[in-house]
Amino acid sequence: MSKYLLDKFLYTVDRDQDLVERYREDPVGTVEWWEAEYANRILNCVDDERSTWLAFEEAEREALRTHDYPALFAMGAHPFLTLTLFIAMFERDHEGLGFQLEYARRLAHVEMPYPDIST
Amino acid sequence: MAELVAVIASTHHPFYYRASTSTGEDRPPFADEWVRKVEAFRETLTKARPDVLVMVGSDHFHQLWLDNMPQFLVGKAPFYDANWANEEREFGLPRMVLKGQEDLSAYVLREGLDAGFDLAFSNELRIDHSITCPIITLRPEADLPIVPVYTNIFAPPLPQPKRFVQLGRTIRELIESWPSDQRVAVIGTGHLSLELGGPRQFGPHGPDPEFDRKAVEWIAGGDIEQCLAEVSLESLHLPGNATHGFMDFMLMMGVAGDGRKADYVDTYDLFHTMEAYFTWYPEGGAR
DSSP: OOHHHHHHHHHHHHTOHHHHHHHHHOHHHHHHHHHHHTTTOOTTSOTTSOOSOOOOOHHHHHHHHTTOHHHHHHHTOOHHHHHHHHHHHHGGGSSTTHHHHHHHHHTTTOOSSOOOOOO | OOEEEEEEEEEOOTTHHHHHHOOGGGSOTTHHHHHHHHHHHHHHHHTTOOSEEEEEEOOOSSSOOTTSOOSEEEEOOSEEEEOOHHHHHHHOOOOEEEEBOHHHHHHHHHHHHHTTOOOEEESSOOBOHHHHHHHHHHOTTOOSOEEEEEEOSSSSSOOOHHHHHHHHHHHHHHHHHOSSOOEEEEEEEEOSSOOSSSTTTTOSSOSOHHHHHHHHHHHHHTOHHHHHHHOOTTGGGSSOTTGGGHHHHHHHHHHHOTTOOOSEEEEEEOSSSEEEEEEEOTTSSOO
């Protein structure tokens, strides 16, 4: 499991409005591009000083490709990051708090304790 | 020495700004009462006549990230730009610039380190809604210099609850020993029960009204002992998955003092979360 990398995807996409739109419209292509080009960037370093070891596991890649936020929750992705990004992408398709309430409903099966979000 | 003139603990609800400024059909039905309560709360700060604000909050994965995550961080800069693109997008928050009180930041860092807190620091800190929400509610002129103090309530492993209380006590000692004639208020924001990105989010009330009732009792009564006896890093998962933000209220109880009853208490039961407002006057009564 690479919860850190899941969180890094959610964080870096959320803070770039162009990437938010790109991920909404083309999740498969965006995840492939991000893993190849972005996953190993250290955010406070120049591009030449990259990490060499970060990669998704297939289940993580698939959850991101399919916008499957219940799966991300189950994997221990940080719920604040997931919620913030998915609101940015999909709140516009619903009235009022409709998306937030649908989000809660899709997680209604979850029992305590919730998945560990430690990285 | 500096004088601690007010200690204020509050929730930081990012929807307040939009609710309070919206008009006509866009104005939610709970806005008028919310504004009334916030304006009454604001008066508790105004009448303390502070010169400087020490602002306790928590970065929500804006500038602080998992590759370099401090537990407690003090800003030391002449200015702080504020609010982030995703807060403009989701909450409609405005961009702001606040002045910094650098000499107090330097004092808190030096003396805090020597008092046993290995505080991180930042010389260029863009602050987020955990600090700007109380500026908007309590000091909308945004005219006073600040010292931002960030705590990690967000990215485990977190410090223990007792550490938040201890830091609060230390912040008070440092302010009261700061060689200055300034009048200082400490304002800290956190949460009662809160769920974000989970099945209990955005319900008609906070996710755990019973926790909220007890939490308000602990804070209002200054009951640090009972609060520490009932609250742990593990137990805070139960009222809602973002309830660790309550530890910033515990920090503020540490600033206010053991057994010190709040001089002003108000709450407002909203959808999603309960609002809670507390003010203490260390010398008793506003002057």
